[in-house]
Amino acid sequence: MTTETRRFTTVRQRLVAVGPFVFGASCRQVVLAGILGVMVIAVVGCGSDDASEDLSTTLTHTISRGDLSVMVTEQGMLESSSNKEIKCKVRGQATVLWVIETGTDVKPGDELVKLDSSTIEDNISTKKISYQTAMATYAQSESDVQVAEIDIQEYIEGTYASELKTKQKDVAIAKSNLRSAENILEHSQDMFTKGYVSTLEVEGNTFSLQRANLELEVANTQLEALQRFTKEKTLTDLRGKLKAKQAKMKSDKANLDLEKSKLDREEKQLENCVITADSSGMVIFPSMADWKSTPDVEEGATVREDQVLLQIPDLRQMQVKVGVHEAYVDRLKPGMRARVTLLAETIEAEVSTIASIARRSGWWTGNMVKYDTVIKIDVGEDSTYRPGMSASVDIILAEHVDVLTIPVAAVVETNGVYHCWVKEGNQTQKRVLDVGDSDDEFMVVKTGVKAGDKVVLNPRAYIEEAQREGLEPTASAEEKSAADKPKKPQADKPKKPQGDKPKKPQGDKPKPKPKKPSKP
Template sequence: MAMTKSSSATSSQKRMADGGSTVLLLGLLICGLAGSGCGLVDSLGSGEASASEDQKLTAVVQKGVIQVSVTEDGEVESAKPIVLKCMVAGGAQILEIVPDGTRIVEKGGQKEDESDVFVGDQIVKLDDSKIKDALDQQKIKVGNAENALILAEKDLSLATISVNEYEKGTFVQELQGLDAEVTIAMENLRGAENQFEYTQKMFRKGFVTKLQLEADEFAVKRSNLELAQSQTKRKVLVVFTKEKMLEDLHSAVKTATSGVKQKQSALDLEKRSLSRITEQFKNCVIVAPKPGMVVYHNERSRWGRSQSAQIEEGATVREHQAIVKLPDFTKMQVKVSVHESKVQQVAVGDRASLTIQGYNEPLSGVVVEIANQPEQASWYQAKVKEYATIVKIDEIPSGMVPGMSAEVVIDVEERSDVLKLPVESVIEIGGEFFAWSSATDGSGYERKKLDVVKSEKGDARVLTDSKFIAVNSGVAENELV
């Protein structure tokens, strides 16, 4: 029997894919607006229709093209801009910066505006006061390290000279002195022995006393002792003292050499620190590297917020934070954020149509990059996951600049010469799809099972452009549903 908004009918309704990704909605067969109210056409159990013809809202099954697309808003940007960043360790405050949009002119070129700058001119000045103080202190440290190295090299030179001085001077001198002592002692011994021998002869003849004999005998013994002492002193000098002194002197050379290396390393370290601080000091001035236009690197999320400091005079920027960029106007692209429910439908190489604000004619482009990680969302949109997608513009019109708004329609899938019927005329029951069409006996409408066309992209089970659903069979062309 006929019924209006029956609970049994509404319970069988299920959602269908929007753009090929969500479940089909129950096609409510709504009555015409003739003024008599609304009513559904058939009982789901029998599949037979009993409502009058003027109460039915029908459509004709057509054969044609279904084109599935993803539409998102985006922003024009340069594909390969030169990005100038803060390279000061720990960040710095912006003291001076040229206005956003300032033109950079080649050296020797003609300025169109008084605010234009030449290549090599300063465009950003960062606070260098702390770095300048550190630079002065580091120069003092380098000077002290150089003085310490000079003293260490002097110590090494003196230690080296001491080795030669002892080995070729002091030792030779001492050895010569001891050799002389030995020679004198030997000569004294020979003289004492001769005298003692002569005294013995005289004593036997009775010409000298015994006391004189004993005195000459003692003189021989004393000369022997003096010779032995001189020889021992010479041996100690040659065998022990020389080796000991050379060992001490060579050790002093090694110590001095190590001291030189240490002072040299300390100087190199201080010089590297000076070089880094000098580089940091130079990084406080950013100059224009090439002709173009200065664009402040103020990145904002779609909710108008940014996690980085906004670029302006007085703002403090982080180390490696982008300050300005010089866009390449010959290579432009549009960055869009695609919802996670649609991103699987989009692929690199998909063609796209772009509508840029301020341009009447649409532009064409191609998807060149899809992020594999979602973009960071704000705290109140934490559950929304969107993926950055880059669409390269084929032909760049004159006057296009980064920051322009754009609407991008990405063509993700297209089928031609397929049967299609409105999504409102199709319902899903138990994973199968049905539509009500003209009965073969002409008695009204009957429920027919549809063989829907499957989508080849994403996880959508049916091919639909949100208005029509493509089917292989179940209904015929020009049939009323």
């Protein structure tokens, strides 16, 4: 069926479709319907010159040489690269009673945040009691040490000296008694030889002499024991008690210092409940998480120790942090040129850092994986830019000079092969392209077209061949890898002779063997 016949059939079908409305209508309506049918046939006849498609209404693009900048565009927020952080110094957790509004200009000494201090005030009262108790214990320990030191001095200079003299006196008395006993015994013996005293008296004097000797030995032993043992034992005991009391005094002193440090710490915590500015500048809230709608620091919020509550940014050092899609992150490098658009003004910038780990993603990001990329900009001394302003960033991934470019809308890709359709008169010609780098609008084309060619935009809407290309199934990765592998060379197998094959005899076929009867 020719194209003209096919189009006539289509018009006839359209007329049949409107037949029920024409049937039974007035004569004037029938005439109007006939005129309408003639006009449709005339239009169809005018378009029958093209044997394939009607290209009169297609949009085309003329291939030319030019420069192409491949960029990735992302939206970000202006922030300072140097922020003075104001952190919570209260241990544990605290509740925010009041916080200054973000964007307020402050000077040193201005109050920024007030935290709840009721619990800390109770702790201070308890710590004061413990501190006073520790002071009393330490004072008693100091007194005990001093008494122990006096006891040692008292024993050496008093008790021991007195006992020593007493023992020495006993020895002297014992020696005197011994001499008297010797003299009496000697006299009684002289008297006994002369017959003036009896034997019994001599024996009594002899016994007195023996007793005096024993008493002298006892006195000497007691004196020696005092000097050698009793003194050392008593001093060892007194010195041990002194060391024990000194150790207790050190323990009580450490406990006193501990209680004092606890009290000082609580008093310092009370001071930290009121946070003031130590420098001039504009205070802002730190960046909150993407999934949160309110800042972390607000009245009634609970904050923890070392949490950043506010920031005072340096407005002379600014940057823009954007999230770059994972498809482009491998092409990013520090030092790449970028253009930042702020308040309809474009600023030249460069890529500073690229995160090695993707930012957290979820429903708030559409589950898109992005990597934080910092763009450093120079805003000057008298800049009017402020943190939090929206910024559009164009990161230049590559720049191609004097190359052929083709619109992305004119290219159809099927199984890794790129095609386009070049319009020549009222017909089109399919071309295979060798393409290079591309952005969202144009692609670098190496071969397949030349400057001056007119390529059809959106060919799938006008050209049946392009539609068929789009409907072809895409080869899977395994099929592509299998197709790319080189085939192994097969060794030449010996060919069988092509002569006449021996025919099987056409005699009687062997009878089939009888089947064994199946077991019941």
